[in-house]
Amino acid sequence: MKKLVVAGQYLVLVTASLLLLFPVLYAILVSLQNAAESVAYPPVFIPSQLNWQSYVKAMETAPVFRFIFNSFVVSAIVTIGQLITASLAAYAFSFLNFPGRNAIFYIFLSTMMIPWEVTIIPNYFTIRELNWLDTYQGLAVPFLASAFGTFLLRQAFMTLPRQLYDAARIDGCGHFRFFLTMVLPLSRPALGTLAVYSFLMTYNQYLWPLLVTNKDTMRTVQIGLAMLQWDQAAAWNSIMAGVILVSLPAALLLIAGQKQLVRGLTAGAIKG
């Protein structure tokens, strides 16, 4: 009986996985078909032979690796920037005493209530004024601070024992050195969470890069994909090959950093 229940549970899990993954699996299959198979009706599922040509075609039609490179540069700038600005601010909110601290913390939190879409028009004007259209700084600088990240790191910093600070003071350690040599190393898990989270969010951005990039050489992955779609010569198999190529880095990040990502996503849901 017990065994039967377990077998049933596995059956449910596998069925659910297949249904959920169906679009992705189908995309992989189509990417390995030849052009004729990918437009055939009734649809072909299993390619007659593994056809890697579609990947070559995708890379010829659009500079896919350039897009991936651009997205990596922007995501890296945003991730490192957010780690720096958010950890500094979180330190002030958890270890420093200064007038207006609660008020400033509320100001930080309030930025989470202002949706990005509401501010895109003036932000676009700002980037245009600065002559930052089609540049990495135009893509990255507006996202160099994060209220969510500050909140996340503040929660982590506040769990550090107070005695740690007292001991450091007795040793004549100033705030900045204490921050660098004690607080940051002890908060590696939280920093990892913020890093994985902000990298993935930036890598998958769509609306902002669509507005501020025009040149093919500056396109990020999500915008670049559309180039394959517009190209009349590109068949479904090479479009799907492009989709798989640009999704690979994010998929690897999910597998490597799932623990960190889960912690980041649930930070708002579960109160510590």
Next chain:
Amino acid sequence: MDLQLRATLKDGGGRVGLRDLRRAMLYIGPSLVVFILFVFYPLVKSIRLSMHETNIIGVEKYYVGFSQYVEIFTAGNFGENLWLTLLFTIYTVIPGLVIGMFFAYIANWRLKGIGVFRTIFASPLVVAVASASMIWMLIFNPSAGILTFFLSKLGMSQVNWLSDPKWALISVCVVSVWRSLGFNTIVLLSGLQTIPEQLYESARIDGAGPFRQFKDITLPMMSPTLFFVFIVSMINALQTFGEINILTQGGPAGATNVIVYSIYREAFFNFHFSYASAQAIVLFFIILVLTVLEFVILEKKVFYR
């Protein structure tokens, strides 16, 4: 949120003063500069823009007061777009929650290798909006698509999913729901994992079956998490843009012209920045109300115990 900041560490005693503020600014300053330049200034500027007629590159020409807001609510398609956005929100949030809850429930079974299934259930999270939209465009393809093929096997006739005004919104919703499942499952699963096992044990001793356990333990204990996912999904749905831009461009005949897409079209195609800004401000207030609601209700934990 716990705003009772803990007792702080003061060097050498005395009152906190400007010197402390100046030192704190070294830490807070970088974030504050970014927020001022790219969040607060643009919010104020959006409000200004909504009250001024602008030229084609967005320079304010003359003051028009609230006339854009009056126009939004009396003329044009804004009311219709708002209604579409609401429908879109309902059609994505409810299925996303129900299916996400199911996935979270089965991902919480204690079995060997369950970690693999959890990774699979999280995976829609990494498929970005453009990629997901391309894949679904292939699936929805009316003449040669796989959906048409399966439906024809079931004896149903061909549907032009993305170009039929009756079906376009639903089709885009399907893509959005699929994309939301990764996030919903992860967060709901983490909520399930905080429910103490003893509760289920004592329920079993009292003879409660799986359905009773789900209804009387899981759902009540999950209500804060469910509420959180509900509000976040709602805000996400209100901000949907990518799926629309790639799959339907707001069409056919405005059938998928949700607010954010309409803002984008008005501003960056029609160069009607003032009108677009007024729409953005209305969206801002809608999302503000939802966020405040979230904070207030989560803070009071009205659902808890």
